[in-house]
Amino acid sequence: MSPRSRTGELEQAVLETLWSAGAPSSGREVHEKLADRDLAYTTVMTVLDRLVAKDLVVRERDGRAFRYAPRLTRAAMTAELMHEALEVTGADRDQALVSFVGEASADDLAALRRALADLG
Template sequence: MGELEQAVLDALWDADGPSSGREVHACLEGRDLAYTTVMTVLDRLVAKDVVVRERDGRAFRYAPRLGRAAMTAELMREALEATGADRDQALVSFVGEASAEDLAALRRALADLT
């Protein structure tokens, strides 16, 4: 995902609920973006199944399909699936480069599952 797509997704995550294109555009006002650019990004995120949209009168309201944590987990699963036979090695490499805080969080998560 590109930097602008991530910024739009962050704006949607930070919102209190589904947002209009105008509301997302307003959240990104410091970026000097055209409204049509924001709408194009929203349409691309819908096409990628990252964002869902619902009709609201003549316009649409947009919301992330998943929360931040669930989206991160999905991306991690997709990356692991793409490694094929090297899945174990990818996990070992990831854990080997993890920070002490990340390792502690991983230990807590594993403990919660058992």
């Protein structure tokens, strides 16, 4: 799998913070939102830099600092991860999809049916 498809727990928490913000955030703002984790500011900045390198977050200059935003919505990132997972299955792609659907909850199956109906 590509490096983008794997995020650590702290990287995921930073992404969640950026998605919740709804607008580009400074490193300081992200750090403040994660205050309950007792993280150093430099740790948050390192994670943001890692997410930029993985192309999961975009960075734009704002004066002397930067503002960060997720490159994709939660839904789009989930879809991208699913596509990446299917790409590595090769010939087992059909079986992987059957297995996924076989283990899906009733709510997930209903959502999948709705999505397929909307496409067709």
